[in-house]
Amino acid sequence: MTEVRLNAVQKRFGAFTAIESIDLDIKSGELVALLGPSGCGKTTTLRMIAGLEAPTSGEVLFDGKDVSDVAVQKRNVGMVFQRYALFPHMTVEKNVTFGLDVRGLPKQEINERLEEILDVVQLNQFRKRFPAQLSGGQMQRVAIARTLITKPSVLMMDEPLANLDTKLRGEMRRFIRELQKRLGITTIFVTHDQVEAMELADRVAVIFNGKLAQFGAPQELYQQPNSTEVADFMGASNIFSARLLAADRAEASFGIIEITPQAGLTTGADVHVMLRSEGIDLYPQAEAPQGTQNLISGQIKAREFFGASVQYVVSAGGADITVAEQSRRLLDVGQPVILSVQPDRVWTIAR
Numbered sequence: 001m002t003e004v005r006l007n008a009v010q011k012r013f014g015a016f017t018a019i020e021s022i023d024l025d026i027k028s029g030e031l032v033a034l035l036g037p038s039g040c041g042k043t044t045t046l047r048m049i050a051g052l053e054a055p056t057s058g059e060v061l062f063d064g065k066d067v068s069d070v071a072v073q074k075r076n077v078g079m080v081f082q083r084y085a086l087f088p089h090m091t092v093e094k095n096v097t098f099g100l101d102v103r104g105l106p107k108q109e110i111n112e113r114l115e116e117i118l119d120v121v122q123l124n125q126f127r128k129r130f131p132a133q134l135s136g137g138q139m140q141r142v143a144i145a146r147t148l149i150t151k152p153s154v155l156m157m158d159e160p161l162a163n164l165d166t167k168l169r170g171e172m173r174r175f176i177r178e179l180q181k182r183l184g185i186t187t188i189f190v191t192h193d194q195v196e197a198m199e200l201a202d203r204v205a206v207i208f209n210g211k212l213a214q215f216g217a218p219q220e221l222y223q224q225p226n227s228t229e230v231a232d233f234m235g236a237s238n239i240f241s242a243r244l245l246a247a248d249r250a251e252a253s254f255g256i257i258e259i260t261p262q263a264g265l266t267t268g269a270d271v272h273v274m275l276r277s278e279g280i281d282l283y284p285q286a287e288a289p290q291g292t293q294n295l296i297s298g299q300i301k302a303r304e305f306f307g308a309s310v311q312y313v314v315s316a317g318g319a320d321i322t323v324a325e326q327s328r329r330l331l332d333v334g335q336p337v338i339l340s341v342q343p344d345r346v347w348t349i350a351r
């Protein structure tokens with residue numbers, strides 16, 4: 001297992017700065033997702049870790065050793081890409097062992113590793129098939145097996161599931177997650193899909209415009225984003241301008257609400273408050289709970305029914321607040337309602 005560290009790594013292509021001084025520490029055995037919109041620099045970061053691209057400045061460390069000058073073949077990294085690039089005229093077995101065959105490893109060792117890896121990726125029954133006879137998910141498992149058989153100390157995956165349909169993508173995520181935990185291999189996974197990143201990763205590095213915006217556990221990014229950009233990218237719907245009246249109180253267009261005090265915010269400051277749509281309770285006006293904090297009056301503006309859940313948009317004081325509820329009962333569009341949100345469900349973001 002290998003620990004990977006980026007120290008003030010920067011990458012320029014001519015006059016264009018693709019990566020602006022990124023620091024990242026990836027623990028041994030950890031699965032880290034590099035998440036961000038197209039062109040933000042995920043692939044460039046991955047390529048610098050792999051040794052396919054040299055940083056303009058800064059260092060890449062493997063287990064504390066600077067590998068900046070170590071060639072890609074010597075870094076012992078394994079790579080899996082969106083395109084599987086399997087050899088069409090070779091069977092699954094041959095595709096998987098090809099890398100070891102050309103390295104001239106003893107036949108017996110290759111065979112032992114093959115048996116082990118076909119078990120791991122559950123491809124035993126497909127071993128004699130050719131790529132054209134496999135599904136997309138099976139082909140991607142061959143590509144993963146081909147990489148893992150070389151026993152890399154770091155596994156890199158660049159949008160490996162982008163070609164698969166939604167259902168298969170979900171299955172493959174779980175497959176990769178379990179495989180990675182079982183093997184304990186340090187893994188770096190590039191994706192632009194926040195759901196994929198949250199489901200797979202121990203920690204997620206959000207990258208915007210070549211800068212590390214936030215690095216943390218999925219629930220931390222989701223519940224405690226450090227900027228409205230991160231909140232937005234992680235799928236937050238209710239972000240409103242507000243002013244801090246006290247450490248535990250903020251005034252927004254829909255009223256004054258109690259919030260959980262957060263370090264680093266000063267009274268009087270302009271902030272954003274984020275209300276998680278699933279953290280808000282919704283009541284018909286007549287049933288508003290007594291003595292509860294943070295009641296907001298509004299009116300249902302829209303309703304979307306998803307079966308198990310229902311999503312309302314409530315207009316309150318000029319703001320549109322999205323509320324996700326289990327669909328035990330349905331409230332009607334136009335109906336006056338009261339929203340209630342616990343102070344610990346309100347996250348404040350500095351402006």
Ligand code: ATP
Nearest residue numbers: 013016018036037038039040041042043044045192
């Ligand atoms: P995507 O999700 O679309 O693959 P990404 O986040 O992986 O995007 P990168 O491929 O890392 O983004 O590219 C980051 C930026 O660097 C982009 O603006 C890209 O155009 C630029 N870039 C990448 N490689 C080169 C290169 N060899 N020469 C010049 N510019 C490059």
